Amino acid sequence: xxxxxxxxxxxxxxxxxxxxxxxxxxxxxxxxxxxxxxxxxxxxxxxxxxxxxxxxxxxxxxxxxxxxxxxxxxxxxxxxxxxxxxxxxxxxxxxxxxxxxxxxxxxxxxxxxxxxxxxxxxxxxxxxxxxxxxxxxxxxxxxxxxxxxxxxxxxxxxxxxxxxxxxxxxxxxxxxxxxxxxxxxxxxxxxxxxxxxxxxxxxxxxxxxxxxxxxxxxxxxxxxxxxxxxxxxxxxxxxxxxxxxxxxxxxxxxxxxxxxxxxxxxxxxxxxxxxxxxxxxxxxxxxxxxxxxxxxxxxxxxxxxxxxxxxxxxxxxxxxxxxxxxxxxxxxxxxxxxxxxxxxxxxxxxxxxxxxxxxxxxxxxxxxxxxxxxxxxxxxxxxxxxxxxxxxxxxxxxxxxxxxxxxxxxxxxxxxxxxxxxxxxxxxxxxxxxxxxxxxxxxxxxxxxxxxx
Numbered sequence: 001x002x003x004x005x006x007x008x009x010x011x012x013x014x015x016x017x018x019x020x021x022x023x024x025x026x027x028x029x030x031x032x033x034x035x036x037x038x039x040x041x042x043x044x045x046x047x048x049x050x051x052x053x054x055x056x057x058x059x060x061x062x063x064x065x066x067x068x069x070x071x072x073x074x075x076x077x078x079x080x081x082x083x084x085x086x087x088x089x090x091x092x093x094x095x096x097x098x099x100x101x102x103x104x105x106x107x108x109x110x111x112x113x114x115x116x117x118x119x120x121x122x123x124x125x126x127x128x129x130x131x132x133x134x135x136x137x138x139x140x141x142x143x144x145x146x147x148x149x150x151x152x153x154x155x156x157x158x159x160x161x162x163x164x165x166x167x168x169x170x171x172x173x174x175x176x177x178x179x180x181x182x183x184x185x186x187x188x189x190x191x192x193x194x195x196x197x198x199x200x201x202x203x204x205x206x207x208x209x210x211x212x213x214x215x216x217x218x219x220x221x222x223x224x225x226x227x228x229x230x231x232x233x234x235x236x237x238x239x240x241x242x243x244x245x246x247x248x249x250x251x252x253x254x255x256x257x258x259x260x261x262x263x264x265x266x267x268x269x270x271x272x273x274x275x276x277x278x279x280x281x282x283x284x285x286x287x288x289x290x291x292x293x294x295x296x297x298x299x300x301x302x303x304x305x306x307x308x309x310x311x312x313x314x315x316x317x318x319x320x321x322x323x324x325x326x327x328x329x330x331x332x333x334x335x336x337x338x339x340x341x342x343x344x345x346x347x348x349x350x351x352x353x354x355x356x357x358x359x360x361x362x363x364x365x366x367x368x369x370x371x372x373x374x375x376x377x378x379x380x381x382x383x384x385x386x387x388x389x390x391x392x393x394x395x396x397x398x399x400x401x402x403x404x405x406x407x408x409x410x411x412x413x414x415x416x417x418x419x420x421x422x423x424x425x426x427x428x429x430x431x432x433x434x435x436x437x438x439x440x441x442x443x444x445x446x447x448x449x450x451x452x453x
Contacts, residue, residue, distance in 0.1 A: 029076045034405040036070045039086055042403060042410065046090075046098065049399065051310040051333065051416040056094030065089055079103045080185045082406050088161040090410070095395045096165040096174075096365065097413040102181040114190035114209030116183035120144070124172040124362070127156040129179075131196070138205050139198055146195040148187070158186065167429070169362045170389035180215060231255065233262040235271060241449055242271045243442075246292075249284025249367045256291060263295050263350040272354040273449045279359050279385060279438055283366025289374070290343060296352050296380055300342035301420075303374045307336045308416040315414045318399040355452075356381030357445045360430060361438040364388040366396060372430040373419040384448075385441040388429035392422035 030038075043066060047053050054062070069085055077085075080103060087100040119132040129144040129152045144152050156175065159182050165171035175182075183189070190209045195202065232245045244262060266274065274296070286303055293301050311334065316327045345351070358381055360372045369390020376383050395413035402409045419426075436444045 029078050030082060030406050032073045032075050035073050035077060035082050035085070038082070038403040038406050038408070039066060039070055042086065043089075045314060045401065046093070046412050048312045049310060049314050049412045049414050050095075050098065051308050051395065051414060053093060057092045062089070062092065065092070079406060079408065080188075082408060083185055086408070091161060091164050093164070094166055095413055096170060096389070097394075097396050097398050097411065099164045099411050101409045101411070102178065102185060103408060104181050113184050113212070114188060115212060115215040116180050116189075116192065117207055117210040117214070120176065120179050122156065122172050122176050122179070124169045127153045127172065129156065135207070136205075138194065138196060138207070142196040142198040142203075144194060144196045145202075148189055148193050162186075165389070166391045166394065167362075167387075167389065169387070170365065173362045173389060231258050233258070233265070235265070235269065236446070237269070239273075239446060239450060240271055241273045241275060241446065242266050243275045243277065245277045247278075247280045249281070249286065249288040249371075252285065252288055252291065255288050259292060259295055260350065263352060266352060266354070267350055273357070274352060274354055275357045275359065275442070275445050277359040277442065278364050278368045278372065279361035279441065281364055281368035283368050283390070286367040286370050289367060289371035292371075293343075293374070293380070294346060294348055295350060296356050297345065297378060298380065299378055300344050301374055301378045302340065302342045303370045303420060304337055305418045305420045305422060306338045307418070309334050309336065310414050312414070314401070315399055318401070355449070357449070358383045359441045359445060360385040360388050360432060361441070362386050362389045363438075364430070365390040366394075369394070369429055370417070370419055373422070376430055376433075377419070377421050382434070382448075383430065383432045384434045384436055384445050385432050386435065386438050387431055391429050392419045392426035393417070393424055
């Protein structure tokens with residue numbers, strides 16, 4: 001087994017990075033004037049930074065909603081209250097990269113915040129809530145039907161107002177990570193009367209909230225990633241199959257070593273079938289995808305057809321602070337890559353000649369979705385699973401900011417990407433060759449390979 005990791009460089013889509021660090025505790029109250037001012041600053045900033053802010057939600061309608069929300073603000077409210085007012089407006093923009101981050105910090109500020117004790121899985125389109133792990137007398141895979149007399153589907157539908165994304169199935173998937181903090185932010189219960197069904201029998205259980213430290217242990221499990229699992233390789237020798245589990249596009253130097261080691265094993269052991277699993281992959285640096293294509297692509301390739309970049313003083317200031325480099329482009333829109341040549345295949349004695357199968361899911365997003373689109377477009381192999389969460393035309397490359405009075409943190413896209421060959425008519429992600437439920441995709445791929453022998 002070959003595996004490498006470096007989580008210190010991974011800042012995107014890990015669960016804990018969704019919980020903003022800001023200058024204020026939840027208990028601090030803000031005046032109506034402060035909250036209204038931050039709402040104006042938030043949307044004026046997004047308008048200056050985002051390349052196509054009104055692509056999904058018309059400007060006039062958004063402006064009417066903003067004024068309505070401002071007029072309905074309470075005379076004062078804490079950070080949770082402000083988050084509840086402003087986040088649904090950002091979600092209406094329909095950009096999975098432009099988010100308000102949940103207002104959670106560390107245990108010193110949230111010691112008294114009651115936290116829901118169960119990690120969950122959500123299903124689409126029926127919006128079911130299932131317990132992920134055993135919790136005392138509530139078994140794993142139990143279906144929660146109600147929490148404190150709130151029906152499960154009602155809870156999920158309310159939470160959808162706080163989950164940004166282009167497609168509902170991606171937003172539902174994202175709620176698996178947001179579910180626990182949203183239970184605190186939306187309801188604030190400290191005791192939970194949970195009704196659930198298991199083995200077709202109805203049950204009820206009375207459970208207490210947990211502490212932030214206990215929650216952190218749950219959240220680490222819920223990401224599905226540990227430091228040893230950024231990319232992992234193993235073989236099924238009896239089936240002549242190699243498997244790469246690729247969970248994050250991170251750390252190019254170590255990824256190059258991983259690829260070299262992996263494809264040496266594939267060549268040495270004459271393994272004729274390779275499964276690449278990116279079902280858990282939420283993105284990162286797309287350059288890692290280009291590097292893997294040098295090992296599996298039969299032809300020249302490209303991940304993107306064109307990229308629209310919005311330059312602004314805000315974007316330039318953030319870039320300079322992060323990289324200590326100046327951007328000299330004039331403010332405004334620039335378009336890149338329309339006539340860009342394909343990336344040529346370099347000499348590579350380890351280039352794979354066998355059958356390649358790619359597993360994707362609704363969770364496959366950002367650079368992982370771009371990878372899957374190019375994989376299919378350039379006919380590198382067979383795609384199995386469910387439509388990717390990332391779209392053929394999508395926004396990305398995020399700058400993170402915080403509001404001056406409330407301290408609420410948010411991220412905003414400043415680029416619009418077109419996957420290679422995609423147009424504005426492609427309002428979908430990567431479509432699999434075999435549409436299979438995510439949890440069954442690996443089994444299906446192995447069976448498919450076995451049947452082909």
